[in-house]
Amino acid sequence: MGRTPCCDKANVKKGPWSPDEDAKLKNYIDKHGTGGNWISLPQKAGLKRCGKSCRLRWLNYLRPDIKHGDFSEEEDRIICNLYTTIGSRWSVIAAQLPRRTDNDIKNYWNTKLKKKLTSPHGIMVPQFIQPSSTNSSSSSSSPSSYSNNGPFSTLLEPISFSSNLLLNPTTTNNNNTTLLFHHQLSQDQNFMMSPMMGAENNNYHVKLADHRLLVFGGDQGSCSSSDVENGGGVEEKRRSSSSSSSMSFVDCSRVVNGWNNDRQLEDQGIWENSNMENNYSPFMDYGLEEIKQLISSNTCTTNVLF
DNA sequence: AAACCATGCAACCGCCGTATT
DNA sequence: GAATACGGCGGTTGCATGGTT
Numbered sequence: 001m002g003r004t005p006c007c008d009k010a011n012v013k014k015g016p017w018s019p020d021e022d023a024k025l026k027n028y029i030d031k032h033g034t035g036g037n038w039i040s041l042p043q044k045a046g047l048k049r050c051g052k053s054c055r056l057r058w059l060n061y062l063r064p065d066i067k068h069g070d071f072s073e074e075e076d077r078i079i080c081n082l083y084t085t086i087g088s089r090w091s092v093i094a095a096q097l098p099r100r101t102d103n104d105i106k107n108y109w110n111t112k113l114k115k116k117l118t119s120p121h122g123i124m125v126p127q128f129i130q131p132s133s134t135n136s137s138s139s140s141s142s143p144s145s146y147s148n149n150g151p152f153s154t155l156l157e158p159i160s161f162s163s164n165l166l167l168n169p170t171t172t173n174n175n176n177t178t179l180l181f182h183h184q185l186s187q188d189q190n191f192m193m194s195p196m197m198g199a200e201n202n203n204y205h206v207k208l209a210d211h212r213l214l215v216f217g218g219d220q221g222s223c224s225s226s227d228v229e230n231g232g233g234v235e236e237k238r239r240s241s242s243s244s245s246s247m248s249f250v251d252c253s254r255v256v257n258g259w260n261n262d263r264q265l266e267d268q269g270i271w272e273n274s275n276m277e278n279n280y281s282p283f284m285d286y287g288l289e290e291i292k293q294l295i296s297s298n299t300c301t302t303n304v305l306f
Numbered sequence: 307a308a309a310c311c312a313t314g315c316a317a318c319c320g321c322c323g324t325a326t327t
Numbered sequence: 328g329a330a331t332a333c334g335g336c337g338g339t340t341g342c343a344t345g346g347t348t
Contacts, residue, residue, distance in 0.1 A: 016316070016342085039333070055334080056317070068315095091336060106337070107315055 012042075012050045017057055021047055025054055026062050034058070060103045067099040071108055079105060079113060 013021075028045035035041065038051035047054065060066075071079075075097055082093045088109075090102035097105065 014318075037333090052334085053317080060316075088337065102336075103316080110338095111314055 011048065012053070013048045014053070017061075021049070022057070022062060025058060029058060029062075060101045063101075065099050066101060066104075068104060071112075075100070076113065079109060083109065083113075 017025075024045050024047055028041070032044070034055075038055040040051070041047075042049045042051055042054050045054070049057075078096055079093060082089075082096060086092060088106070090106045090109075094100050094102040094105050
């Protein structure tokens with residue numbers, strides 16, 4: 001025979017913990033510790049709870065050194081890095097973040113970070129994983145050199161990857177445009193996405209050789225003038241209908257000829273003339289296959305990987 | 307003001323490897 | 328060695344809250 005059952009399942013309380021229960025559990029553990037036996041603990045502590053429930057409550061909430069909420073950018077970076085490396089092994093990830101619980105990290109990932117990293121089309125898009133330093137010499141997957149090409153970097157040397165998702169953690173060019181994730185479409189279709197620095201709405205740009213600028217991603221699809229300084233130059237007027245659930249691909253070629261000054265847009269009366277009623281809009285939504293075709297049919301001066 | 311919807315998060319469920327009988 | 332509980336973990340659920348229509 002094996003062990004005796006841990007508790008009477010029919011007579012244990014479930015649901016949210018009351019302040020009184022919290023106090024009982026905390027007082028008991030403060031005085032006696034867990035004793036390495038969660039099963040017998042609730043009875044000793046005067047709680048009508050399953051040992052598992054007590055353990056969970058203590059580890060995820062009552063433990064004195066726990067920090068809740070307010071994840072820092074550094075913590076975001078660590079979580080994203082580890083997730084792309086080892087997947088949803090929350091206990092391992094939590095071990096790298098002092099005072100954080102696996103449950104908190106898991107919730108944070110599911111409610112915040114995951115939305116940043118995935119699109120409804122099922123492809124991964126670059127994210128705000130800022131390098132802790134600008135030293136790029138340590139990563140073999142980092143492009144080895146870049147030219148200064150307007151607000152974007154241009155990859156000078158071709159790169160190839162064995163994985164379809166790699167993190168390029170530490171590349172910042174002179175324009176402070178940070179280059180992030182890489183996906184590979186094929187040998188001759190290497191692209192590098194460049195996020196707009198200064199924008200907080202998850203937009204990304206791809207500059208094509210014919211000066212067209214593809215803008216996609218984003219909760220709201222807006223670029224302020226400060227974004228222009230960092231690689232923008234357009235404002236997407238067609239905003240997503242619901243936050244974080246849509247992904248727009250926008251061909252701005254008709255308005256961004258030269259794409260270096262949003263004043264052009266005003267001078268050309270683009271904003272005023274742009275509406276769906278007169279059947280003219282410089283903003284066109286593209287599907288994933290269309291965008292791939294657009295990119296593959298052009299020689300990109302910006303190297304982008306999906 | 308009410309109904310509806312989206313979000314955040316605490317807690318539970320079930321699985322798996324290990325320990326115990 | 329078999330049977331069963333324990334401890335730990337990740338996935339999922341359900342409730343509370345806040346925002347929007």
